[in-house]
Amino acid sequence: MENLRELFQVMTRRFGLLNKNCCRxxxxEISLVQSHIVYEILRKDRPSMQQVADTLGMDITTFSRQIQTLVKMELVKKTPFPDDRRVSQLTLTTQGNYVAAKINAEMNQYLNEVFSNMSDFEREMVIKSVKLLNEAMSKSTVCCKPFI
Structure with a gap:
């Protein structure tokens, strides 16, 4: 039987998930964690800090430090919710939207290039398999389970 951990270790390295910075x-310089935060803020409409932290499976203290860095980089704007000023909502600045679009374009280009080395059938099989794996992982009770 194949060494499953090794397969995932190699895939992690090839995706650059161990790199300190994911992109410039x-x-x-945007870290991988910051890239995920920017993506989640873009994906949701004015999410609260807690919503994004939960989605990413991060504790709020670590998440808050990352948000402060992104605010200083002028990529994210943090404003109090009108109904409850103790809760902060997050939005991307114009520069933040530009960074999100640039990262998205680079990732899409990379994935398109990777998938170009496969037939249509292989591509569909990989996509279905990744969906199946994500679903199975969401049901795992062990570790690294994101809160959704």
Whole structure:
């Protein structure tokens, strides 16, 4: 039987998930965690800090430090909710939207190039398999389970 851990270790390295920074946009070095935060803020409409932290499975203290860095980089804007000023909502700034679009374009280009080395059938099989794996992982009771 194949060494499953090794397969995932290699895939992790090839995706660059161990790199300190995932990308550079202009002068900004964006970490992988920051990239995920920017993506989740883009995906949701004015989410609260707790909503994004929960989605990413991060404790709020660590998440808050990342948000402060993104605010200083002028990529994220943090404002109090009108109904409850103790809760902060997050939005991307114009620069944040640009960074999100740039990262998205680079990832899509990379994935398109990877999938170009496969037949249509292989591509569909991989996509279905990844969906199946994500679903099975969401049911896992062991670790690294994101809160959704």
């Amino acid at each position: 946009v202009g002068e900004a």
